[in-house]
Amino acid sequence: VEPAGAAAVSKSLAAGSPVTLDRIETVADGLAAPFAAQITQDLIRAHVDDIVILSDDEIVQALRTILDRTKLLVEPAGAASVAALLSGKAGVEHGAQTVAILSGGNIDREKLIRLL
Structure with a gap:
């Protein structure tokens, strides 16, 4: 991504x-x-078969979704794999068993507040 x-x-x-x-x-x-x-x-x-290009809005939405649903705080780059899935750009069929790697909680508090 x-x-x-x-x-x-x-x-x-x-x-x-x-x-x-x-x-x-x-x-x-x-x-x-x-x-x-x-x-x-x-x-x-x-x-690599494909590269998924994501907007910042898609990345931020994934960050929010991860925080809301899992209570895990990841940095925006760490939410990119989920953003690719949520946006439908990853080419994964609905309902398919999929793994997305989440990483990094290295986000400045002020930046997090702005993004949320």
Whole structure:
């Protein structure tokens, strides 16, 4: 998964070589890499079927859903896997048994308040 405001991997794969982003705008700091190195692109081409691009709104909605339903606090990047599922962009059939990795509680309290 990649936030729309930091889609270095997708842009690099489309260009066929590493692309450095001029600007990064996303709530998902942990997914905000300004570039994807060639080795990263090579590994992704070899082992990844699809990249899901998420809006910040989708990521924040997933963060809220996780907090509301599970009482777990994750950082926005850690909610991205759930955002891909909730948005329907992950290509998983409704009712399929699926695992989503949740990670990181490293979120500033003020940022969390703004997002919620």
